[in-house]
Amino acid sequence: MGETDWIAVDWGTTHLRAWRMSGATATAQAQSDAGMGTLTRDGYEPALLSLIGGWIGDGDATVVACGMVGSRQGWVEAPYGTIPTAPLSGHFALAPTTRAGLRVHVIPGLRQNHPADVMRGEETQIAGFVAQNPGWDGVLCLPGTHTKWVHLSAGEVVSFQTFMTGDMFAALGQATVLRHSLGGDGWDETAFQSALGDSLTRPERIAARLFSIRAQGLLHGLPAGPARAQASGLLIGAELAAARPYWLGQSVAIIGGGTIAGIYDRALASVGLVATVTDGTAITLAGLTAAHTLVKETT
Amino acid sequence: MGETDWIAVDWGTTHLRAWRMSGATATAQAQSDAGMGTLTRDGYEPALLSLIGGWIGDGDATVVACGMVGSRQGWVEAPYGTIPTAPLSGHFALAPTTRAGLRVHVIPGLRQNHPADVMRGEETQIAGFVAQNPGWDGVLCLPGTHTKWVHLSAGEVVSFQTFMTGDMFAALGQATVLRHSLGGDGWDETAFQSALGDSLTRPERIAARLFSIRAQGLLHGLPAGPARAQASGLLIGAELAAARPYWLGQSVAIIGGGTIAGIYDRALASVGLVATVTDGTAITLAGLTAAHTLVKETT
Secondary structure (H helix, E strand, O other), X not given: OOXXXXXXXXXXXXXXXXXXXXXXXXXXXXXXOOOHHHOOHHHHXXXXXXXXXXXXXXXXEEEEEEOHHHOOOOOOOOOOEEOOXXXXXXXXXXXXXXXXXXXXXXXXXXXXXXXXXXXXXXXHHHHHHHHHOOOOOEEEEEOOOOEEEEEEEOOEEEEEEEEOHHHXXXXXXXXXXXXXXXXXXXXXXXXXXXXXXXXXXXXXXXXXXXXXXXXXXXXXXXXXXXXHHHHHHHHHHHHHHHOHHHHOOOOEEEEOOHHHHHHHHHHHHHOOOOOEEEOHHXXXXXXXXXXXXXXXXXX | OOOOOEEEEEEOOOOEXXXXXXXXXXXXXXXXXXXXXXXXXXXXXXXXXXXXXXXHOOOOEEEEEEOHHHOXXXXXXXXXXXXXXXXXXOOOEEOOOOOOOEEEEEOOOEEEOOOOEEEOOHHHHHXXXXXXXOOOOEEEEEOOOOEEEEEEEOOEEEEEEEEOHHHHHHHHHHHOHHHHOOOOOOOOHHHHHHHHHHHHHOHHHHHHHHHHHHHHHHHHOXXXXXXXXHHHHHHHHHHHHHOHHHHOOOOEEEEOOHHHXXXXXXXXXXXXXXXXXXXXXXXXXXXXXXXXXXXXXXX
């Protein structure tokens, strides 16, 4: 009870989350905004210790971390494993530390050479899904800034494809004329579904349909809610058209929480596909636990 | 010789250009970076006078201006003309001034109600093209931040469509993960043509093919030149696929100068279309001259 076996860490570009683990059970959680984007190389150890110092005291500590912390610009580079492969098959990297007794194992991402593609962090979620669903064959959809579609078979990642749909949506709202149109948090499901259907059929029109959102604002007073929903529908519609070989006639599991998982779920429903939705945090913890088991076996 | 009949002005979001005109001939030129984006409403008159003050001395002065200066956020709003219409058919607006004898006529843009679309500045270039090519029927392509495709018949704009291709290209390089990939000024024509062809055929893949540029950099060391050319080819390929009803079997004139006009010219050549390319500045001056003639007739 309250014992610290090891520490699980999810460390991305914009966030750092840590869990105190007793076996496969989280007994405490902490987080900060000390993501990779805010850190120089010597900032990682203090950022981590400021979160977990109270859990580990002066004793030895084993940390298992996934995400951009293992990229070339991260704490230590954990070279990609190459698909087809099991999700945790690359070489774990040991981060350089100054505190005695602290061992930080960093999980490697996955690479696909042709077409060129990479992931870092999602491989851990995939491992968590495999641990919770042994023998499952099908397709995982991991929505986010860089949404991944992953073909999983016999516990191995067979192929994957990344769409920078979320990254493009954010950039449209920040750095194009649509910054005047996409502010606020509103939504309009009818506008989303309509734009989604248009874009599934005519994805090439995306740059014209996006500009038309601005023109609808100028000429017809289009509010931010339907504007955001239209832009999202246009981008996700084109993505679904391209990802058709992944989802058509397949078992699809969406991994993730919150608004974006719901949007993908409804988008897939509109093309007649019933997906399952699995909470991203639980899956990440299951994957980090699987990785910890590997670390114990090999050290 | 050197006489100032009137002043022609092209005033966009990021630039201000003025010409001292004697009839249809420019006898001097001046420019600054005092675009709409840098100005509050009471900043327009001083910005203009700092450029043209030496030309007009203490006398009366007639100025004819096109561009975003006539937008809602500009010096004075010049309400859009509605297509189908001749390019200069809206109501010119008179900007509020404090200097005695200064009259600034602002050219209105054009609107299309369905699908919603707008232009401001391009209508003047279209008028210039019509003045130089009376009786010409066909399609104009005006490449830029918001590229316009315009169907012109019997001197009237029949329909038009805006693609925010240039705006998206800039945003990808500034505000997405591709900021690591698209820096610098390099180019690779083979990479451009290959991406263009792919995107013409499979435009829905754009968000995946764009992410793959980043992955090619991480995995295969792709340099900035081919990266930029790929991204441009992907965006323009999707645009050409959508704009096919505009260019297929049509006479197409590209209005504009420099790198971007050449890129569109080569892109159209790759689909078997021989376009003409007309210098944008000369066309703008011809359009402002046509507008000045209208101003003289109605005042």
